[in-house]
Amino acid sequence: MDLAVTQEQAELRRTVRDFLDRTSPETEVRRLMETAEGHDPDTWRRLAGELGVAGLTVPEEHGGAGYGFVELGIVLEEAGRSLLCAPLLSTVVLAASTLLALDDEQARADYLPGIAAGTTLATLALTEAAGRWDDPAAVTTTAARGGHGWTVTGAKAHVLDGQLAALLLVAARTDAGISVFAVEGDAPGVRREPRATLDQTRRQADLTFTAAPARLLGHEGGAWPALARVLDLAAVAVAAEQAGGAARVLGMAVDHAKTRVQFGRPIGSFQAVKHKLANIHLDVESARSAACYALWTAADSPPDLPLAASLAKACCGDAYVTAATENIQVHGGIGFTWEHPAHLYLKRAHSSRQLFGNAADHRQRLARHVLAEPAE
Structure with missing residues (x-):
């Protein structure tokens, strides 16, 4: 195990810290706390475009930099230091990691380039009213296949940036087990309610799906x-x-x-x-x-x-x-x-x-x- 910091990693930390010192001072954090979006889209586009933060762990063939979690961890540490208000955890960690973990190359090709470019905001909708994050039995949202494809019905709670994500990766149960489905944020049958939380610098939402059109990602029943x-x-x-x-x-x-x-x-x-x-x-x-x-x-x-x-x-x-x-x-x-x-x-x-x-x-x-x- 080699935990030594490379010159490239040290430069990444300096670059990210300098950028966040300029774009995420306390005054900006307080301003964003009062907005409906909870983050500055221009700052997020610059983080993704100028610094390549959104695509750090995305493979190069899908528009990313192809680095590992150590480099992303450096960015996350600096984001925590500055209380960055941005969809970093929801889009880059949860959504991108889910797409990379699932066995679905077509879904990666379709969704990861937008995430890496900072143009697609995405999140993972997993937790439900019970609040249990590591128990597959707590997933009660269901998915059904009909003549026009898959639909998802159920409710999710505490979804990070769920109020504005364009791509929702929803964990739902089918007869085969737990699966993950891609649902467009503005699809019919999707209702989003912002949730009031203690920490105003990170947004959460409760989502309700009523026969919302969905796309199966990976193999049915094999997502857990x-x-x-x-x-x-x-x-x-x-x-x-x-x-x-x-x-x-x-x-x-x-x-x-x-x-x-x-x-x-x-x-x-x-x-x-x-x-x-x-x-x-x-x-x-x-x-x-x-x-x-x-x-x-x-x-x-x-x-x-x-x-x-x-x-x-x-x-x-x-x-x-x-x-x-x-x-x-x-x-x-x-x-x-x-x-x-x-x-x-x-x-x-x-x-x-x-x-x-x-x-x-x-x-x-x-x-x-x-x-x-x-x-x-």
Whole structure:
């Protein structure tokens, strides 16, 4: 296992950070929180076109760059650092990964070029009212084949960017098992309702399908193994975001401790504050290590992915919430105000910890993996 950062990866991080510093400052994040779209289409097109972010993991024959998940993880970490409001997780991680995981070359040829170019916004509609993300039995949405092709009927909840995605990849049940269907966002029989969430920087929607026309992707009834891999990749992606956000709030706390003066000296000189910051630093570095290992596993060691994904998601989720909470404590009264950005990171920390399973879910999953391993 080689976790050394290459010169190309370091340059990618610098380029993405410089771009996001210009296009996603706090003022822009707050502006986008109030818009119906939740993101700036022009910024997304530039991310896709100028930086090639949307096609990083898309094969070159489909208009992408053909890189691995490590490079995408660098982008995700920087996106978490800047609270980027963009369909990065929904389109690039969920939708593109689903298309790549399914055995359907024609679907890849049809959909991936638009995703890579940034012209097609897409998402995966999997979770339903029960909220269980890793249980195939929780998929109750059904698909039926008639004289005019497939139709999908049912409801999905907590769909990332579901209110504006042009392409919906819907997990539905047929007599053969779980399948994935492509549904156009503006197709007849599709109703989309934005969902109010704690984190206004990331949009979710509830979708209802009433005999909506659909296209079967891959083999009927054989989609769950692909979806299981996509969910692991999603957990790794969120962990990378969380590591970036945790590092950012640590930096905010340290900077404030250096400049905020009480009793004639910077508060960072007090032992209690030093210990608090040191503990946050330890949590953040542990989280980054876990995320780094999970990204490498996603790219180079797929059999170990479920274990690494759960480890990273549990570690990074807790570290981000702790760091964001302690950042507010270090800032004192100003940290609790709407005008300060600390609460934006705290809300992102809490909401992202629930995405694709919280820390408790993933620790239970880790325990099941360990207990299932044969004794040596």
